[in-house]
Amino acid sequence: MRLQGKSVLVTAAGQGIGKASVLAMAAQGAQVLATDVNPALLAAFAGVANVRTAELDVLDKAAIQRVVAGMPRIDVLFNCAGYVHNGNILQATDEDWNFAFNLNVRSQFWMIQAVVPRMLEAGGGSIINMASVASSLKGLPNRFVYGASKAAVVGLTKAVAADFVGKGIRCNAIAPGTVDTPSLGERINSYADPVQARKDFVARQPMGRLAQADEIAPVIVYLASDESVFASGQVFAVDGGMTI
Numbered sequence: 001m002r003l004q005g006k007s008v009l010v011t012a013a014g015q016g017i018g019k020a021s022v023l024a025m026a027a028q029g030a031q032v033l034a035t036d037v038n039p040a041l042l043a044a045f046a047g048v049a050n051v052r053t054a055e056l057d058v059l060d061k062a063a064i065q066r067v068v069a070g071m072p073r074i075d076v077l078f079n080c081a082g083y084v085h086n087g088n089i090l091q092a093t094d095e096d097w098n099f100a101f102n103l104n105v106r107s108q109f110w111m112i113q114a115v116v117p118r119m120l121e122a123g124g125g126s127i128i129n130m131a132s133v134a135s136s137l138k139g140l141p142n143r144f145v146y147g148a149s150k151a152a153v154v155g156l157t158k159a160v161a162a163d164f165v166g167k168g169i170r171c172n173a174i175a176p177g178t179v180d181t182p183s184l185g186e187r188i189n190s191y192a193d194p195v196q197a198r199k200d201f202v203a204r205q206p207m208g209r210l211a212q213a214d215e216i217a218p219v220i221v222y223l224a225s226d227e228s229v230f231a232s233g234q235v236f237a238v239d240g241g242m243t244i
Contacts, residue, residue, distance in 0.1 A: 001029030002225045007073040008032045011058050011111065012081035014041025016181030017130070020213035021078060021220040026050040028221055033071060037081075058107035068114040076224040077115045078128045079108040084187060085145040096145045104149035105156065112160055116169065124168025128223045129157045131173040133239040140204075150175075154235055161233030170232040172223050177239030178202075180210040206241035 008025050012018040013034035019041075022034045026048060035056035036042050042053040056067050058081045068074065082104045085096050108129055119125030134140040135150035153173060160171040178184065178201050191197035202210060219238050222228050237243050 002221060002227065003076075004029035006030045006075040006224065007071060008076040008078065008224065009068070009071065009074055009115070010034050010078045010080060011056065011107070012036055013053075014038055014044070016183055017176065017179060017213045017216050017220075018078070018080040019044065020217040021080070022051060023048065024214075024217035024221050025076075025224055028225070030076070030224065033067070035067060058111065059102055061110050064107075064110050064114050068111075068118065071118075073122055074115050074118045074125060075122065076126045076128070077111060078130075078220060078224070079111050080130050081107050082130055082150075083146075084143075084183070086142050086187070087144060088142055089144045092145050097148075100145045100149040101152065104146070105152045108153060108156060112156075112171070116160075116164065119169050120164075120167060125170075126224055126228070127157075127160065127169065127171040128220060129153050129171070129173040131157070131175045131235055133175045133177050133237060133242050135175060135235075137175055137235065137237060137243050157235065158233045165232050170223075170228070172228070172231055172233065173235045174216065174219055174223070175235050175237045175239060175243075176211060176216050177237075177242045178205055178210050179213055179216060181213055184210075204242070206244065209240070211238070211240055 008030045010022050013022045014036035022032050026032045032051050034053045037057045039055040045051045045053050131153040132150040134143040134147040136154045157171050157173040188194050188197045
């Protein structure tokens with residue numbers, strides 16, 4: 001049991017990478033609080049050993065503080081919540097920009113700010129942030145707002161890591177390529193030709209296929225575990241070769 005005795009908090013845990021990571025960490029012995037803005041999605045965890053659930057809107061600072069205060073201990077935080085905007089700079093609106101930076105960046109700021117004091121009290125912890133290959137790692141077409149916000153996540157991750165590297169708190173990020181999740185399915189179905197859209201997403205993956213959420217979750221387990229104790233401030237690209 002690689003995570004035996006660890007207490008974990010996960011946002012956007014109801015589906016996709018968040019859900020797969022909750023199940024993977026719980027299977028490794030962690031006590032996981034799975035949160036999501038949509039409580040209906042959390043019903044999937046009913047009866048799953050080592051998993052509790054709570055509704056949480058990560059755009060509500062007070063709600064974040066209540067959830068964190070309600071946990072006796074927090075050893076691991078996985079900031080999974082986010083949103084992908086489509087379009088280039090000429091198509092982006094102020095509303096798109098504000099929403100992306102609020103959900104993709106500010107929510108991580110608030111979550112980390114709430115959790116770090118608890119981790120300091122406990123003598124350390126691991127923070128894992130959801131970035132993306134579309135960030136400071138790589139520019140992708142029609143990902144202007146999204147790429148900018150995820151580049152900010154990379155900077156945020158490194159800044160937090162630098163501030164607490166000597167105090168037992170590690171902060172890393174993962175940068176997935178294209179993962180076949182429900183949110184991707186929604187984006188694909190919004191295209192005029194969903195069949196071609198899926199082919200286009202697959203075509204940009206050097207491995208010739210999309211990732212599955214279960215293929216990302218082991219990296220989360222690693223970063224949550226003591227096996228990664230010497231890693232901090234790093235961005236782990238799990239992208240099927242997109243950044244080769």
